[in-house]
Amino acid sequence: LHVGLNHSGYLPEFVTVTEGKTHDVMVGRTLEFPKGSIVTVDKGYNDYAWYKQLTDKGIFFVTRLKTNAKYRTVSRRSVLKSKGLTSDQTIEFTGAQTAKKCPVQLRRIGYRDAETGKRYVFLTNNFELAARTIADIYKARWQVELFFKWIKQNLKIKSFVGTGKNAVMTQIWIALCIYLLLAFLKFQSKLQKSTQQVLRLLQLNLFEKRDLMALLRGDPPRENQPDINQMVLL
Numbered sequence: 098l099h100v101g102l103n104h105s106g107y108l109p110e111f112v113t114v115t116e117g118k119t120h121d122v123m124v125g126r127t128l129e130f131p132k133g134s135i136v137t138v139d140k141g142y143n144d145y146a147w148y149k150q151l152t153d154k155g156i157f158f159v160t161r162l163k164t165n166a167k168y169r170t171v172s173r174r175s176v177l178k179s180k181g182l183t184s185d186q187t188i189e190f191t192g193a194q195t196a197k198k199c200p201v202q203l204r205r206i207g208y209r210d211a212e213t214g215k216r217y218v219f220l221t222n223n224f225e226l227a228a229r230t231i232a233d234i235y236k237a238r239w240q241v242e243l244f245f246k247w248i249k250q251n252l253k254i255k256s257f258v259g260t261g262k263n264a265v266m267t268q269i270w271i272a273l274c275i276y277l278l279l280a281f282l283k284f285q286s287k288l289q290k291s292t293q294q295v296l297r298l299l300q301l302n303l304f305e306k307r308d309l310m311a312l313l314r315g316d317p318p319r320e321n322q323p324d325i326n327q328m329v330l331l
Contacts, residue, residue, distance in 0.1 A: 100245075109244075112273060122142050122143065126144070130156050132155040135157040135158070136151065136159070137160070138158065139238065140163060142160065143163060145195050145199035146198040146199065148199050148203070148220075148222065152201055157222055159219060159220075159223070159234050160220050161217060161220065161235070162219065164218075166192070166195070167190065167191045167192040168188040168189060168191055168205070170186050170188055171189055172187045174186070174187075176228055181208050181211055181229070181232070182208055183209055184205065184207035185205075185207075187205075188203055188204070190203075203221065204220070204221050204223065204231075205220060206221070206231050208232040219231055248272055248273075276292075279292050279295050279296055280292060282313065283295050286313040288313060295313065298313065
């Protein structure tokens with residue numbers, strides 16, 4: 098399951114379901130992004146030819162640099178270590194195949210997470226944004242993992258009703274549609290409720306005949322509500 102979350106609202110921008118043996122980068126190559134977009138991916142999408150393709154199209158990317166990548170440093174920029182930055186460099190790949198696939202200068206940024214102490218090395222073709230902003234952009238990629246976790250925990254997609262392709266695909270698409278409907282209700286209600294709170298509220302009132310927006314606002318039920326299932330004869 099390949100999902101692209103839009104940073105504005107963290108809602109799925111696109112979803113692609115493939116067989117497990119399909120490599121992530123094979124899906125990445127087929128995606129189209131508007132010029133000026135910033136695409137954040139993990140190392141599973143590592144493809145130097147794809148990085149060159151994105152750069153040529155005016156699309157920015159932020160990812161993590163592989164530990165065995167061979168490169169030379171073209172220039173260095175000063176960094177604020179108080180913000181967790183350890184390096185900000187312009188690099189060129191020197192590996193025979195890598196340099197051929199991606200013959201452009203890229204930006205290498207070193208960062209140390211103050212909370213965990215872990216060190217990260219990011220790779221991007223964006224030379225305009227601050228180094229710490231690049232680190233924060235990659236950190237926001239964690240929302241994809243939280244999205245999958247939420248889907249599994251709240252929409253019962255850990256196990257499947259059937260094992261056939263159609264059964265599995267149907268369950269996945271239903272779960273995604275439910276998520277989008279919940280997100281829409283959350284937006285429409287304009288209340289400070291989490292998506293999980295909206296889901297729980299609907300589950301508890303599944304068989305209640307209530308105005309949906311009134312339910313989300315927490316309005317008390319009206320007495321003597323008309324039975325909407327009764328036929329009216331004129």
